Amino acid sequence: MVPAPRIATPQPGDCAAEARPAAAFLERAEVRDVLAWMRLLVDPQDAAAVVRALARPPIELRQVHLARVIQLARRRKLDLVSGLTAATESPQVPPDARERIQRFVELHRSVAAGLDTLGPDVFIAGLIELLGVRGRPLLAPEDAAEQRASLERLRGLAVDFARRRPGASPRELAGHLAAVAPEARWRNRGFDRSPRAPDEPVVGARAAGEDGPPPARRENAKPADLSKATAEARIHPHEQPLPACGPAEDQLEVTLQLMREEVLESVARIAGRLGELRLDTELDVSHGVVRYLELLKLAALLQRPAGQPLTDALADVNARLLAATTPVQREIFQTSTLDEMLSTVLGGAGALDGADGEDAAEAAARYDRARALAIAPREESSLGPFLPRKGIGLALSASDIETYRSCPLRYKFARVLRIPTEQTLHQRFGIAVHQVLERFHSDGSETLAQMLDLLETGWRRGGFGDSEEELGLHAKARAALTRYHARLRGQDAEPVWFERSFAFRLGPHHLRGRVDRVDRLTVAAQDEYELIDYKTSRPKRATQLKDDVQLSLYALAAREAWQLESSRQAYYYVLDDVKVPVPRAEMETESVKDTVLAVGEGILAQEFEPTPSRAACSICDYRIVCPAAEKPARPPA
């Protein structure tokens, strides 16, 4: 296959910029499925789009097999599309998964054939048909009608594009869709010179400082993601952001609707596997039956006799349903967390108001998590083997902890499924600046000329080009390093360590990382140490850093791993030449420990519910596979 260009960033004046419809339909699952295919066809290295295409109908690869396939592709240093062919020959991939992958490969081959020969409108109409997104079974009539309407609008977009751009190709249509898709609105907001922390590994990308040729420079760097979508290897409607908690009866209604959708999805999912030669078909079917029983339970609770307490009704309904189950179904039914979640709702008027100092928002979030857990499909295989285990605990870094705290689902994509992502220009820039500082100090260099020489070498090796943006970044780096050098010579503190690594245990977990610089200061005839982390992002105020974990963890690490009682911590924002000390009072050791342990517990329990926020989603590489912004088929009543 001829290497495909990345989807072009729309330029002012092009048709994409002209037409930016308020396109809510672009957020719908069936449309996003088509968009994901457009993306991966144009760019086979767009792993997030490939993951969505694999996870969604008509392929529906289970997440545990997705994780295995990604692992295989990474080991062989292949993009995901090429890695899939290798996966069909791997004994680690079971026959049913291989068949699904084979289906993807064949579909990909057949669709790709039209990429350079068909008109964009014909191409997209054919893609919709081939994916079978129109008329997926088991939809309520009104859902099916909405689905048809949204696909028709997508097709209309392509027809309109073809009319305005005679001779344009499906590749150009992909660029157009990238510009009008909802994620486009994040594109520019996402960049605030706040790339991923330099110590945070870019999944599937070259590590900082890695030898060998630089990554191939991408002309027309990929714009921000087209869309967001499925995490769990498929989209689960219960993962939609839900309305804030209301009265218990309303919550029951919402839960019933979500369960109904999950039952429909599970029927399709389980039915799709019935034809496969599998040893656990019976178990799959039992899971499906129990989902249906749970749906009955919710409906029965809503229709209980007037005045009957909900808890009494729950006991009654459970007894009746259990009487109709087989032993296997009974076991599944009884280990469901649905009752526990319901008891939160049923526990009286104040049940959702929070307890022990928990405010209403926290209580609502806790309830949403419990509900998502109760409704989540249970026949899925565990991702346990893919967790970053070390001994009985986990291997964790400050960046892992920040990622999980910002959004557990993002953590799952990045660190468990390990979906490859490409470094953005600004991430590469941040790494380049860090490397200059690291090499300058580790080489024992002294002069500004040496520092700027390191910049030029790093710039060439980093594959930076001569676009206006790259030249601008280069100028910023030169100016910032010049200021850094001047400040280095004029300060009282003595830098004593650079890039000093640490590793220590906290509970069952292994914490590891590196501190960019440690300075020694003499205060009142006493030695004190300052732990400094370089940032190439926009400076934050100390008040914005009050929940910061990274420096608190470094302080803990200095004590645990180096037996160094550090008394100060600071971020140094290199581009702005601003040092922001983070006061010790803000970083209670015990609370950092609690945070780490809570994060570890969540990961080990595979609690990966999305917590969407503007701050997290705007810089998230996994929007195409995230269900959190998926538009529900129909919003809950």
Ligand code: SF4
């Ligand atoms: S898009 Fe937002 S909610 Fe989804 S995984 Fe990324 S950060 Fe989480």
